[in-house]
Amino acid sequence: MKDVIIIGQGPAGLSAALYTCRAKLSTAILGKGGSSLLKAEKIENYFGLKDPLSGQALLEIGKKQVTQLGAQWLEEEVLSIGFEEGCFLVDTQAQRYQARSVILATGAPRKTIKIDGLSEFEGRGVSYCAVCDGFFFRNKAVAVLGNGPYALHEAMELLPVAGSVTILTNGAAPSFDALPDGISLIQTPVQSLSGDGLLHKIHLADGKELEMQGLFIALGSAGAADLARKLGAVVNGSAVAVDENMGTNIPGFFAAGDCTGGVLQVSVSVAEGAKAAMSAIDYVRHLPKA
Numbered sequence: 001m002k003d004v005i006i007i008g009q010g011p012a013g014l015s016a017a018l019y020t021c022r023a024k025l026s027t028a029i030l031g032k033g034g035s036s037l038l039k040a041e042k043i044e045n046y047f048g049l050k051d052p053l054s055g056q057a058l059l060e061i062g063k064k065q066v067t068q069l070g071a072q073w074l075e076e077e078v079l080s081i082g083f084e085e086g087c088f089l090v091d092t093q094a095q096r097y098q099a100r101s102v103i104l105a106t107g108a109p110r111k112t113i114k115i116d117g118l119s120e121f122e123g124r125g126v127s128y129c130a131v132c133d134g135f136f137f138r139n140k141a142v143a144v145l146g147n148g149p150y151a152l153h154e155a156m157e158l159l160p161v162a163g164s165v166t167i168l169t170n171g172a173a174p175s176f177d178a179l180p181d182g183i184s185l186i187q188t189p190v191q192s193l194s195g196d197g198l199l200h201k202i203h204l205a206d207g208k209e210l211e212m213q214g215l216f217i218a219l220g221s222a223g224a225a226d227l228a229r230k231l232g233a234v235v236n237g238s239a240v241a242v243d244e245n246m247g248t249n250i251p252g253f254f255a256a257g258d259c260t261g262g263v264l265q266v267s268v269s270v271a272e273g274a275k276a277a278m279s280a281i282d283y284v285r286h287l288p289k290a
């Protein structure tokens, strides 16, 4: 069990790890590549740089700093976060990790999709969280929209409760290894949704219609809002709601950086990472001894 698991290897997560490691908290920092900063060719507006530096170079310096301080560096995609018997459970494709506290630093969401009727049926059949809403679809036909391990994870959550589960890859090739028994796969793009207040049909680009009561969106990898929702944390749109100390409404669960919304800049992410780490340090130090 780690004292702290940080999800995100961008400026917010790296900054948080500097503090938790220096406070002698055992720390794992997970990421799956794709920090926004990798896209920045030149950083000039961050303190202390003699010459402009590429985002990639800045991230490499950060990685060296935190690994030298003892952080465990894990390149794994996080699919879900749970809480059981006093500890957080962080599930990746590879395995389950346990932690006394979690700092979410997964950056700003970038997944967008255009399907006619999607927003109309949000909360009326369209959901973004299988573990939160699966129960409402017991014995009903549901689909999961996505083509990666996260979509498969959501489908597996639904399998024991729903009447049938179909993964809709929306034209993309599936990027998970094998399809478990009981889950169907359709690769045709999705065109629109229809119903009479509640979702009834998913219309595909080849003209076929699927009778479905539920559609779970699981595009790409799980973003901050997806992961936070699974724990019951408050989310405003795509931003995780935090207080001035980067605490969420769940004790021991903190968020920092672009995933909290606001000003999307390195300096702000670094500051929020530091604040989240200080809050996590305080939280872990005050936990009753096991």
Ligand SMILES: Cc1cc2nc3c(=O)[nH]c(=O)nc-3n(C[C@H](O)[C@H](O)[C@H](O)COP(=O)(O)OP(=O)(O)OC[C@H]3O[C@@H](n4cnc5c(N)ncnc54)[C@H](O)[C@@H]3O)c2cc1C
Pocket (backbone or CB within 6 Å): 007, 008, 009, 010, 011, 012, 013, 030, 031, 032, 033, 034, 035, 036, 037, 038, 039, 040, 041, 042, 043, 044, 045, 046, 076, 077, 078, 079, 105, 106, 107, 108, 221, 222, 223, 224, 256, 257, 258, 259, 264, 265, 266, 267, 269
């Ligand atoms: C083109 C461009 C140029 C920019 N230029 C500047 C600039 O000049 N100055 C400036 O201050 N800011 C700039 N920014 C903004 C800056 O890059 C961001 O504000 C900053 O990177 C946010 O840091 P973060 O740690 O919150 O998130 P990110 O840096 O986006 O890091 C997110 C991390 O979360 C991980 N992650 C996400 N989902 C999962 C998951 N499910 N499982 C595991 N890991 C996950 C990712 O792998 C990544 O490591 C620029 C951004 C862009 C796109």
